[in-house]
Amino acid sequence: MIWIQKQHTLSPRSRGFHLITREVVGALPELKSLSAGLLQVFIQHTSASLTLNENASPEVLLDFETVLDRMVPENMPDLLHTLEGPDDMPAHIKASLMGPSLMLPVQNGRLALGTWQGIYLCEHRNHGGARKLLLTLQGVEA
Amino acid sequence: MIWIQKQHTLSPRSRGFHLITREVVGALPELKSLSAGLLQVFIQHTSASLTLNENASPEVLLDFETVLDRMVPENMPDLLHTLEGPDDMPAHIKASLMGPSLMLPVQNGRLALGTWQGIYLCEHRNHGGARKLLLTLQGVEA
Amino acid sequence: MIWIQKQHTLSPRSRGFHLITREVVGALPELKSLSAGLLQVFIQHTSASLTLNENASPEVLLDFETVLDRMVPENMPDLLHTLEGPDDMPAHIKASLMGPSLMLPVQNGRLALGTWQGIYLCEHRNHGGARKLLLTLQGVEA
Numbered sequence: 452m453i454w455i456q457k458q459h460t461l462s463p464r465s466r467g468f469h470l471i472t473r474e475v476v477g478a479l480p481e482l483k484s485l486s487a488g489l490l491q492v493f494i495q496h497t498s499a500s501l502t503l504n505e506n507a508s509p510e511v512l513l514d515f516e517t518v519l520d521r522m523v524p525e526n527m528p529d530l531l532h533t534l535e536g537p538d539d540m541p542a543h544i545k546a547s548l549m550g551p552s553l554m555l556p557v558q559n560g561r562l563a564l565g566t567w568q569g570i571y572l573c574e575h576r577n578h579g580g581a582r583k584l585l586l587t588l589q590g591v592e593a
Numbered sequence: 594m595i596w597i598q599k600q601h602t603l604s605p606r607s608r609g610f611h612l613i614t615r616e617v618v619g620a621l622p623e624l625k626s627l628s629a630g631l632l633q634v635f636i637q638h639t640s641a642s643l644t645l646n647e648n649a650s651p652e653v654l655l656d657f658e659t660v661l662d663r664m665v666p667e668n669m670p671d672l673l674h675t676l677e678g679p680d681d682m683p684a685h686i687k688a689s690l691m692g693p694s695l696m697l698p699v700q701n702g703r704l705a706l707g708t709w710q711g712i713y714l715c716e717h718r719n720h721g722g723a724r725k726l727l728l729t730l731q732g733v734e735a
Numbered sequence: 736m737i738w739i740q741k742q743h744t745l746s747p748r749s750r751g752f753h754l755i756t757r758e759v760v761g762a763l764p765e766l767k768s769l770s771a772g773l774l775q776v777f778i779q780h781t782s783a784s785l786t787l788n789e790n791a792s793p794e795v796l797l798d799f800e801t802v803l804d805r806m807v808p809e810n811m812p813d814l815l816h817t818l819e820g821p822d823d824m825p826a827h828i829k830a831s832l833m834g835p836s837l838m839l840p841v842q843n844g845r846l847a848l849g850t851w852q853g854i855y856l857c858e859h860r861n862h863g864g865a866r867k868l869l870l871t872l873q874g875v876e877a
Contacts, residue, residue: 452594452736454771454772454874454875455771456771456840456842456847487596487597487598487729488596489633489729489731491773491838491840493838493839493840493847494849495847495848495849495850495852496849496851496852497787497788497789497849497851497852502689502692503639503689503693504639504685504688504689505639505685508674510673510674511674511682511685513673513674514672514673514674514682514685514686515685515686515689517669517671517672518665518669518672518682518683518686519686521669522664522665522806523802523806527801527802527805529801530798530801530802531794531797531798532792532794532795532797532798540795540798540802541802543788543789543795543798543799544798544799544802544803546788547786547787547788547799547833547855548690548832548833549689549690550692550786550834551787551837551852552837552838553693553694554633554635554694554696554838555635556598556633556635556727556729558598558727563598563635563637563727564637565636565637565638565639565725566637567638567639568637568638568639568693571689583849585840585842585847587771587773587840589773590596591596594736629738629739629740629871630738631775631871631873644831644834645781645831645835646781646827646830646831647781647827650816652815652816653816653824653827655815655816656814656815656816656824656827656828657827657828657831659811659813659814660807660811660814660824660825660828661828663811664806664807690832691831691832692834695835695836696775696777696836696838697777698740698775698777698869698871700740700869705740705777705779705869706779707778707779707780707781707867708779709780709781710779710780710781710835713831732738733738
């Protein structure tokens with residue numbers, strides 16, 4: 452039984468959705484030694500989030516931003532928390548809609564994702580800066 | 594300490610929300626031997642998803658479809674990824690809103706769900722076909 | 736390797752979003768003994784939910800309620816499940832949008848949350864009553 456925990460910092464990304472599967476897997480060479488397990492990817496922020504979605508079309512990433520912006524528009528009347536700018540409160544809501552973590556199955560030394568599944572960093576702020584991930588890997592060795 | 598990983602394929606369902614608790618539990622007789630643990634149900638797709646909700650009223654399942662369709666309508670202007678049909682891009686968004694996996698506590702050989710909680714397959718495509726689940730069960734024996 | 740499972744009941748809260756980080760941590764003194772691990776907080780209900788978000792501004796909690804009410808309004812036409820009141824079906828939808836559980840990394844005897852992250856109880860009913868949590872803690876000792 453193995454437990455590994457690692458901090459990983461993502462360099463600043465523009466507002467929107469970004470594929471980070473390769474970067475996450477690259478940070479965890481220990482994945483290869485597991486026959487079965489689970490990897491948690493956890494983001495230590497409240498205005499960026501993580502989701503799993505289509506990894507092939509760059510258009511899907513752009514459409515995610517379009518639709519989320521429509522679902523949670525900026526400058527909604529009645530909002531109280533506006534001090535940090537019009538993108539801040541919508542960013543908090545979007546972050547909770549997408550979620551702060553992913554739990555990914557590991558099988559035979561690899562993430563057992565579907566063919567089209569990739570890890571998205573969802574950057575909901577205009578200038579979110581670097582984002583810290585905490586990776587927790589557990590499982591059994593081959 | 595036990596680790597079990599199993600593929601389970603769901604037969605094609607119509608677009609909408611479907612209770613699959615009984616099917617998931619039936620695929621894992623090993624559940625009975627655990628005194629405490631966690632079961633992850635992970636769907637290896639990006640246009641279907643999983644959630645936990647009301648298991649008693651068939652109307653709730655129908656209302657989920659009505660409300661999600663209203664939140665993420667088809668044929669939104671400005672979408673780029675339209676090649677696979679008007680139901681495709683909304684399906685990706687809905688899948689991320691509901692989420693690709695559930696982590697369910699196991700206690701005394703059973704899923705420790707609330708009285709009214711059931712596992713939903715959320716089929717967001719018009720013709721989604723069969724859907725692959727990966728079940729990962731971990732815990733300690735009685 | 737440690738596995739601990741504990742029921743914890745939250746006293747009734749008003750409809751809206753409530754910080755419960757301190758209460759959850761207080762219920763698990765065993766956290767302190769873990770060098771690395773994961774804590775699952777699971778709510779055994781379908782009209783209340785859990786999320787992780789901003790822990791400093793009470794305005795954020797109020798804005799969450801405002802925005803969620805706008806995304807999933809009461810008295811939508813076409814809803815079928817209206818028997819339990821106009822707040823019931825929206826509560827089910829909101830519960831699935833936020834999610835029924837959180838998986839929180841544990842490091843050096845503490846929850847490894849970001850500076851601004853706190854655990855929210857999301858009470859979606861007008862009179863939800865007491866809410867049952869099941870806490871599942873696993874990990875390795877120092």
